[in-house]
Amino acid sequence: MKVTAEVVNGNCPTCSELTMLVGLTPELFRCMNCGADLHQHVNGKISYLPVMPSQSDGATPFVKEWKDG
Numbered sequence: 359m360k361v362t363a364e365v366v367n368g369n370c371p372t373c374s375e376l377t378m379l380v381g382l383t384p385e386l387f388r389c390m391n392c393g394a395d396l397h398q399h400v401n402g403k404i405s406y407l408p409v410m411p412s413q414s415d416g417a418t419p420f421v422k423e424w425k426d427g
């Protein structure tokens with residue numbers, strides 16, 4: 359099974375650092391700085407949505423737009 363990891367530079371919304379984000383899947387990235395998992399949403403724009411498993415139901419995750427260029 360071929361595994362290719364896409365690595366992009368981006369601002370992590372979780373730790374607010376400009377860091378490397380490693381693509382685990384086409385939609386899931388992991389911050390190399392703080393280790394947070396981010397969902398990539400493509401709907402005209404690209405944004406990263408932090409995965410917060412500890413968050414309770416109904417909570418709205420903090421979303422920050424990822425500026426590409």
Ligand SMILES: [Zn+2]
Binds near residue numbers: 377393
């Ligand atoms: Zn981070």
